[in-house]
Amino acid sequence: MLAALDVGVPDPARVTVVQISDSHLLQSGSGRLLGVPTGESLRRVLRDIRKRYPEVDVIVHSGDIAQDGHSHSYRQFSRILRCINVPVLCIPGNHDDRAAITNALRPGSPTHVNRSVRAGAWLIVTLDTMVPNEDYGSLSDLELRRLHLELGCHARMPTLIFLHHPPVMIKSAWMDSMALRNAQRLFAIVDEHPQVRILAWGHNHQAFDTWRQRQRLLGVPATCFQYKPGCAEFALDAVAPGYRVFQLFGDGAFDTDVVRVPHAWFPTESDRQSDCKRNDGIPRVRLGDAHD
Ligand SMILES: [Fe+2]
Numbered sequence: 001m002l003a004a005l006d007v008g009v010p011d012p013a014r015v016t017v018v019q020i021s022d023s024h025l026l027q028s029g030s031g032r033l034l035g036v037p038t039g040e041s042l043r044r045v046l047r048d049i050r051k052r053y054p055e056v057d058v059i060v061h062s063g064d065i066a067q068d069g070h071s072h073s074y075r076q077f078s079r080i081l082r083c084i085n086v087p088v089l090c091i092p093g094n095h096d097d098r099a100a101i102t103n104a105l106r107p108g109s110p111t112h113v114n115r116s117v118r119a120g121a122w123l124i125v126t127l128d129t130m131v132p133n134e135d136y137g138s139l140s141d142l143e144l145r146r147l148h149l150e151l152g153c154h155a156r157m158p159t160l161i162f163l164h165h166p167p168v169m170i171k172s173a174w175m176d177s178m179a180l181r182n183a184q185r186l187f188a189i190v191d192e193h194p195q196v197r198i199l200a201w202g203h204n205h206q207a208f209d210t211w212r213q214r215q216r217l218l219g220v221p222a223t224c225f226q227y228k229p230g231c232a233e234f235a236l237d238a239v240a241p242g243y244r245v246f247q248l249f250g251d252g253a254f255d256t257d258v259v260r261v262p263h264a265w266f267p268t269e270s271d272r273q274s275d276c277k278r279n280d281g282i283p284r285v286r287l288g289d290a291h292d
Pocket residue numbers: 063064093094095164202203204
């Protein structure tokens with residue numbers, strides 16, 4: 001279990017990892033959420049990645065693949081990923097259903113749920129922070145133990161950790177109430193393993209970039225609608241969807257950037273005022289997709 005899968009990159013001196021997140025796919029491929037056709041928006045993001053980064057080695061989806069955890073949404077995700085021929089690592093978000101993600105994956109597909117991999121000189125660890133029926137996140141004792149053991153087994157490998165929920169506050173009160181609740185336990189393990197260089201997450205639907213001691217802490221835009229930074233309450237932002245690119249070098253150095261993918265769909269005023277039922281401001285979707 002602790003031997004991380006080696007994904008066999010062509011150039012170990014320079015590994016390209018792309019993080020996508022928060023696709024909120026609906027049961028219907030043409031469904032809209034807050035005015036955005038989430039399936040088509042993800043397709044456009046992936047098209048942009050293939051065009052700009054044909055050398056990508058690993059893609060990570062950091063959670064909220066689906067809006068309501070329905071098997072049809074994960075089958076749609078699987079179909080959209082047919083254009084990708086590199087390993088895809090997935091972790092569940094608060095909107096996801098763990099079992100449904102795993103069940104929807106095609107046998108023999110390069111998609112892995114909550115699996116750590118070696119890519120060149122680097123270790124990539126994915127952590128499951130999902131708490132069923134809650135929007136906040138927490139790491140279980142088992143997941144924390146796995147992290148501790150994996151970092152211990154790969155002590156010489158510079159490490160990039162992905163999780164769905166942010167382990168730090170981002171100065172948006174409504175979002176910060178749904179962060180990772182036991183981040184201090186995560187950082188206690190990270191502090192024992194100086195090879196950890198980066199922690200990256202989803203959930204916030206916005207770019208974020210700061211440092212904590214030796215680690216770079218990074219948030220990523222969603223592949224659909226975006227939240228406005230620095231707001232006390234739910235607020236949508238009229239900026240384009242996007243993704244984050246990591247260039248991981250053999251000596252442990254790295255570069256990272258956010259790429260935006262402009263397109264025509266932004267939430268309208270009526271979308272912004274829609275009847276929000278969940279803590280994270282996203283309306284619940286009825287069977288058949290309310291916005292289809
Ligand atoms: Fe989320």
